[in-house]
Amino acid sequence: MLKLYSTQSSGNSYKVRLMLALTARPFLLEEVDIFAGENRTPEFLAMNPEGRVPLLDVDGRLLAESNAILFYLAEGTRFLPDDPLDRAETLRWMFFEQNSHEPGIAAARFWLRQVRGGRDLRTHDVDRWMEEGYAALKVMERHLGGQAGGRHYFAADRLTIADIALYAHTHVAEEGDFSLAAFPAVRGWLERVAAEPGHVTMDWRPDLAAAPGKGAAAGPVEQRG
Numbered sequence: 304m305l306k307l308y309s310t311q312s313s314g315n316s317y318k319v320r321l322m323l324a325l326t327a328r329p330f331l332l333e334e335v336d337i338f339a340g341e342n343r344t345p346e347f348l349a350m351n352p353e354g355r356v357p358l359l360d361v362d363g364r365l366l367a368e369s370n371a372i373l374f375y376l377a378e379g380t381r382f383l384p385d386d387p388l389d390r391a392e393t394l395r396w397m398f399f400e401q402n403s404h405e406p407g408i409a410a411a412r413f414w415l416r417q418v419r420g421g422r423d424l425r426t427h428d429v430d431r432w433m434e435e436g437y438a439a440l441k442v443m444e445r446h447l448g449g450q451a452g453g454r455h456y457f458a459a460d461r462l463t464i465a466d467i468a469l470y471a472h473t474h475v476a477e478e479g480d481f482s483l484a485a486f487p488a489v490r491g492w493l494e495r496v497a498a499e500p501g502h503v504t505m506d507w508r509p510d511l512a513a514a515p516g517k518g519a520a521a522g523p524v525e526q527r528g
Contacts, residue, residue: 407435
């Protein structure tokens with residue numbers, strides 16, 4: 304059975320839990336408390352030298368990086384198109400998520416909402432996060448609303464792992480001080496993803512879950528990947 308090392312509040316971990324729920328795949332869940340340093344223990348670093356979540360154990364083989372995990376889980380499902388150009392377009396938006404979207408929107412949420420005193424620690428970064436995050440939202444809005452009648456999804460005219468990757472951080476963007484008021488196409492897209500059969504919220508946990516791990520205290524790291 305698949306085993307997922309995950310932090311409940313992590314948008315990157317949520318991507319994978321959402322994908323597993325949408326595909327109804329059973330898995331064991333190991334909660335990793337990054338704020339207690341459980342991702343910096345020798346045991347965890349031996350599995351993932353970067354010390355980041357999520358991390359997927361597939362019969363003893365370990366796979367890190369949230370979008371790589373999404374790609375693996377999507378193989379052979381409706382969430383990864385067979386058409387080469389549609390598949391490339393899906394990857395295009397996943398690259399956009401990691402390079403242009405996540406560094407602003409996810410970083411702002413992490414430091415401003417989740418890390419105690421994070422706003423004071425990273426005051427010099429807030430303006431950059433806002434600039435980068437809103438720039439990414441404007442790109443998404445133009446893509447979704449740019450055609451006559453608009454696009455419902457980011458690639459292949461249906462829900463793909465590109466949408467799952469972007470949804471995870473966008474639907475909680477307001478927790479990072481972003482307003483979605485000026486982005487009606489993005490808001491409509493969020494509603495469509497949330498209405499998808501099998502959709503689960505960020506606080507969802509599977510019925511079958513492993514006991515949380517125990518780790519020595521150390522500082523958290525940003526949840527890139």
